[in-house]
Amino acid sequence: MPTNPPAYLKIAADLRAAVTSGDLAVGAKLPSETGLMRQYGVSRTVAKWAISVLKGEGIVEGRAGSGVYVRDTRRLVRHAQGRDRRAGDGLTSPFAHDAARAGQQGTWEHDSHHDQADDRIAARLGIAPAAPVMRTAYRFFADDEPTQLSTSYEPLVITQGTPVEWPEAGAAVGVVARMDAIGVRVTEVVERVSLRAATADEVEALHLPARASVHTIERTYFAGDVPVEAADIVLPGGRYDLVYRIPID
Amino acid sequence: MPTNPPAYLKIAADLRAAVTSGDLAVGAKLPSETGLMRQYGVSRTVAKWAISVLKGEGIVEGRAGSGVYVRDTRRLVRHAQGRDRRAGDGLTSPFAHDAARAGQQGTWEHDSHHDQADDRIAARLGIAPAAPVMRTAYRFFADDEPTQLSTSYEPLVITQGTPVEWPEAGAAVGVVARMDAIGVRVTEVVERVSLRAATADEVEALHLPARASVHTIERTYFAGDVPVEAADIVLPGGRYDLVYRIPID
DNA sequence: TCGAATTTGTGCGTATGTATC
DNA sequence: GGATACATACGCACAAATTCG
Numbered sequence: 001m002p003t004n005p006p007a008y009l010k011i012a013a014d015l016r017a018a019v020t021s022g023d024l025a026v027g028a029k030l031p032s033e034t035g036l037m038r039q040y041g042v043s044r045t046v047a048k049w050a051i052s053v054l055k056g057e058g059i060v061e062g063r064a065g066s067g068v069y070v071r072d073t074r075r076l077v078r079h080a081q082g083r084d085r086r087a088g089d090g091l092t093s094p095f096a097h098d099a100a101r102a103g104q105q106g107t108w109e110h111d112s113h114h115d116q117a118d119d120r121i122a123a124r125l126g127i128a129p130a131a132p133v134m135r136t137a138y139r140f141f142a143d144d145e146p147t148q149l150s151t152s153y154e155p156l157v158i159t160q161g162t163p164v165e166w167p168e169a170g171a172a173v174g175v176v177a178r179m180d181a182i183g184v185r186v187t188e189v190v191e192r193v194s195l196r197a198a199t200a201d202e203v204e205a206l207h208l209p210a211r212a213s214v215h216t217i218e219r220t221y222f223a224g225d226v227p228v229e230a231a232d233i234v235l236p237g238g239r240y241d242l243v244y245r246i247p248i249d
Numbered sequence: 250m251p252t253n254p255p256a257y258l259k260i261a262a263d264l265r266a267a268v269t270s271g272d273l274a275v276g277a278k279l280p281s282e283t284g285l286m287r288q289y290g291v292s293r294t295v296a297k298w299a300i301s302v303l304k305g306e307g308i309v310e311g312r313a314g315s316g317v318y319v320r321d322t323r324r325l326v327r328h329a330q331g332r333d334r335r336a337g338d339g340l341t342s343p344f345a346h347d348a349a350r351a352g353q354q355g356t357w358e359h360d361s362h363h364d365q366a367d368d369r370i371a372a373r374l375g376i377a378p379a380a381p382v383m384r385t386a387y388r389f390f391a392d393d394e395p396t397q398l399s400t401s402y403e404p405l406v407i408t409q410g411t412p413v414e415w416p417e418a419g420a421a422v423g424v425v426a427r428m429d430a431i432g433v434r435v436t437e438v439v440e441r442v443s444l445r446a447a448t449a450d451e452v453e454a455l456h457l458p459a460r461a462s463v464h465t466i467e468r469t470y471f472a473g474d475v476p477v478e479a480a481d482i483v484l485p486g487g488r489y490d491l492v493y494r495i496p497i498d
Numbered sequence: 499t500c501g502a503a504t505t506t507g508t509g510c511g512t513a514t515g516t517a518t519c
Numbered sequence: 520g521g522a523t524a525c526a527t528a529c530g531c532a533c534a535a536a537t538t539c540g
Contacts, residue, residue, distance in 0.1 A: 006527060013449070032505060043529045048506090056305040057446035057462075064506045065536030075443070080495055176497055186497050193442055193491040194324070195464060197306035200262070213306075213462050213486070215444060221497075237462070242442040244493045246329055248425055248435050248470075255508060281524060292510045297525090313525045314517030504538075513529080519522085 007042050011050035019059055019070050030060060030068040058212055058238045073238060076102050076142060080191060080244045093173045095140050095148065104142040110168050112136040114156065121153045124220055124230040132156040136167050139205060146206050147239065152231040158184065175221050175229045184223050192218040193242060198234075206236055213237035256291050260299035268308055268319050279309060279317040307461055307487045322487060325351050325391060329440060329493045342422045344389050344397065353391040359417050361385040363405065370402045373469055373479040381405040385416050388454060395455050396488065401480040407433065424470050424478045433472050441467040442491060447483075455485055462486035 005013075018024040031039060036047035051068055054060045062068045078098050092100075099106030115135035122129040133153045140148035152167065152175075159165045164178040172178045176186045198212045208214075217233040235242075254262075267273040280288060285296035300317055303309045311317045327347050341349075348355030364384035371378040382402045389397035401416070401424075408414045413427040421427045425435045447461045457463075466482040484491075 008527080016446075034505080045528060045530080049527085051506095052301070059446070062506060063537080064534095065504075065538075067505065067537090077441075080493060188497060189495050191493045191495070192326075193464075193493070194489075195444060195462060195486040197265075197308070213444060215442075237444040240443075244329060244440045244442070244495065246438050246440070246493065246495060248437060257508080283524080294509060294511080298508085300525095311525060312518080313515095314519075314523075316518095316524065500540105502538100502540085505536085507535075508533085510532080511530090513527100515527080516525090518524080 007040065008046045008049035008053065011036060011040055011042070011047070012053040015050065015054060016057075016059065019054075024070050026070050026072050028070050030070070032067060075239060075241045076104075076147060077241045077243055078235065080189070080242065099142045102142070105144075106140065106142055107144070108138050108140040110136055110138045112166055112168060115153075117153065117155075121230055124218070125153065125155050125227045127155050127157070132160075134159060134165065134167065147236065149202065149205055149234040150231055152229055154229045155227075158182075158228055179221070179223065179228055184228055186221050186223050186228060188222045190220045190222065191244075194218075195237065198236075202234055206234070208236055215240060215242065217242075256289065257295045257298035257302065260285060260289055260291070260296070261302040264299065264303060265306075265308065268303075273319050275319050275321050277319050279319070281316060324488060324490045325353075325396060326490045326492055327484065329438070329491065348391045351391070354393075355389065355391055356393070357387055357389045359385055359387045361415055361417060364402075366402065366404075370479055373467070374402065374404050374476045376404050376406070381409075383408060383414065383416065396485065398451065398454055398483040399480055401478055403478050404476075407431075407477055428470070428472065428477055433477060435470050435472050435477065437471045439469045439471065440493075443467075444486065447485075451483055455483070457485055464489060464491065466491075 015024070015030060024030065030051070033044055033047040033051070036042070036050065037044055040047075051060065051062070055062060059071055059073060060068050061071045076098060079094070093106070093108075095108065096106035113135060115133055116130040117125060117127055117133045119129050121133065122131060125133070133155055136152045138150040138152070139146055140150070154167070156165070159182065162182045164170050164172060164181050167178065170178065170181070172181045179186050194216045195213060196216060198206070198208050198214045202208065202214060203212065214237050215235040217235070219231045219233060220227050221229040264273070264279060273279065279300070282293055282296040282300070285291070285299065286293055289295075300309065300311070304311060308320055308322065309317050310320045325347060328343070342355070342357075344357065345355035362384060364382055365379040366374060366376055366382045368378050370382065371380060374382070382404055385401045387399040387401070388395055389399070403416070405414070408431065411431045413419050413421060413430055416427065419427065419430070421430045428435050443465045444462060445465060447455070447457050447463045451457065451463060452461065463486050464484040466484070468480045468482060469476050470478040
């Protein structure tokens with residue numbers, strides 16, 4: 001006798017409501033599968049499907065042998081760079097700034113090397129395919145938890161031989177300050193925000209549960225009409241809010 | 250004999266790769282459950298779980314009695330309003346503009362009425378709780394497919410008795426143009442982008458598959474430091490790219 | 499230290515309903 | 520009507536991790 005809506009979605013909705021209402025706080029343990037079976041008079045399969053829905057939504061997390069727990073959904077806020085930037089800002093990176101606002105310590109690791117632009121990056125940077133670029137892969141941590149991945153590309157035609165050729169080697173931090181140091185005035189940043197399922201690599205690097213969603217941001221810095229840096233940024237879905245301030249006129 | 254990774258994730262990865270590589274184009278039919286059972290030598294349960302993973306990611310869609318099909322993942326692009334706006338822009342809404350860029354026809358339905366601000370909206374608008382607001386619920390369509398939900402709130406203290414009190418009744422379209430018409434100069438818009446699972450209402454209104462993710466945008470327009478409009482916008486995840494252009498300095 | 503109980507993770511087989519072709 | 524295929528649901532089994540006496 002199939003009911004409408006199906007049992008597993010009704011159970012999922014009940015549990016979701018308990019989480020969002022606060023009845024089940026962060027870290028709280030959900031009823032066990034056996035408990036749900038008795039409580040709702042369903043089979044183990046149905047209890048599993050209900051919980052798997054919530055896991056797909058990223059709001060709970062199963063630990064084998066222990067139980068299913070409400071995940072920490074506190075969000076970091078990422079502020080896109082804009083006119084807020086003050087002089088002296090260049091001493092600390094945008095990421096460290098965002099982490100500090102949330103009361104967390106922002107750190108990162110990086111790996112820079114010369115590379116050739118693939119077709120996609122070449123198109124974004126307005127350079128020839130296979131043109132030389134500086135490629136830097138970042139992994140950012142907030143209180144030692146990995147929370148952001150980023151790969152940036154800068155045309156070497158702009159930076160080669162300058163003090164800021166190696167992004168993390170000089171005194172200036174951040175694209176705007178570094179470009180400023182070599183006389184390139186960054187005037188605009190364009191970000192394209194998208195959403196997709198996390199790849200296996202991202203699940204690994206960001207300590208995500210399987211089936212997680214991520215925000216992806218294609219960020220491009222411009223000096224006038226000339227792109228000077230392109231970056232692919234990956235943020236765990238549901239752990240981040242992205243804030244944009246846009247002046248009108 | 251549990252292997253690592255589990256069979257259902259391996260099958261899901263194979264199918265995902267076939268979709269992203271283009272071997273399975275948009276609209277193509279995936280192998281049936283029976284097919285997967287034979288192909289991989291697994292039970293129906295495992296085939297089901299593999300497909301359910303892809304459904305959770307929103308890249309395929311099951312049709313009972315027919316099969317599982319690759320969903321259309323072409324993306325609409327939403328351009329946040331900024332300095333791009335030209336004079337005369339006020340004749341067409343930002344949504345219609347975005348749809349036109351994608352070669353689709355943008356239409357919408359709306360429902361306006363007087364209401365009282367709840368605590369959350371009051372905080373965002375900087376007004377007293379229960380203060381009177383104009384509340385307008387929108388549903389936007391691209392080529393007759395629902396693609397965006399939005400609920401906007403304007404403090405009646407600003408608009409009451411003016412020609413633009415009812416958002417969809419006057420000649421001017423869009424918040425900036427309407428506010429301009431009553432001498433309120435909108436100077437900035439702030440958008441907070443987030444990601445969460447779709448509610449049942451949203452699944453219904455946007456024709457989403459169960460377990461879908463959505464972007465949510467909390468948008469606030471400011472005239473100087475004064476908020477003049479707040480809106481909650483819901484976009485289907487994976488069907489939209491959000492583009493922001495931010496001037497530097 | 500050990501072992502038993504609990505719980506999730508993965509997997510198999512089957513049955514019924516219903517939509518599509 | 521019949522064949523196919525998905526959606527939902529039941530029951531069962533075993534492995535692995537955790538918890539706790």
